[in-house]
Amino acid sequence: MNTTVYETNSPEETRALGKKIGALAGPGDVYTLVGDLGVGKTVFTQGIAEGLGITEPVSSPTFTIVQIYEEGRLPFYHFDVYRIGDLEEMEEIGYEDYFYGQGLCMIEWANLIEEILPEKRYDVTIEKNPEKGFDYRKIIIKGRDGKA
Numbered sequence: 001m002n003t004t005v006y007e008t009n010s011p012e013e014t015r016a017l018g019k020k021i022g023a024l025a026g027p028g029d030v031y032t033l034v035g036d037l038g039v040g041k042t043v044f045t046q047g048i049a050e051g052l053g054i055t056e057p058v059s060s061p062t063f064t065i066v067q068i069y070e071e072g073r074l075p076f077y078h079f080d081v082y083r084i085g086d087l088e089e090m091e092e093i094g095y096e097d098y099f100y101g102q103g104l105c106m107i108e109w110a111n112l113i114e115e116i117l118p119e120k121r122y123d124v125t126i127e128k129n130p131e132k133g134f135d136y137r138k139i140i141i142k143g144r145d146g147k148a
């Protein structure tokens, strides 16, 4: 397992980090994304989308489990599983086609579906630290290879 920690001090910096990741991502990459409300998950995700070459606006997929964007370099599958009742709902949407497909998956609230997450993935956590200022964010990216 390989952990990288980034620090940003503006939404633009967080977006730029996401953009870099989106630009470098390969088919089948899976990212989980965890952090409190207002911490910058959407800002980061918008950067990823930009890095993939998606120009349409990306927001939180509030009323659907997955929002699909096809116009970029790779398909972008943006999940928000906050409202999921049970894992059967994931089965119903055919989640495996996305998790093990050729696009980039970003899964918000992934802790709610821990049991079915691919072992090979990147876990992203965004945190604030009031002592370091209002716009400070710590962005931790753990690469999991499924072995550790």
Ligand code: ADP
Pocket: 008, 009, 010, 011, 012, 013, 014, 015, 035, 036, 037, 038, 039, 040, 041, 042, 043, 044, 134, 135, 136, 137
């Ligand atoms: P979430 O999706 O996690 O609820 P949003 O991305 O919608 O959060 O909102 C993050 C808010 O925090 C935005 O208003 C953004 O301008 C602000 N912000 C301030 N500093 C940062 C930073 N370093 N990185 C990301 N967002 C920041």
Ligand code: MG
Pocket: 041, 042, 060
């Ligand atoms: Mg959001």
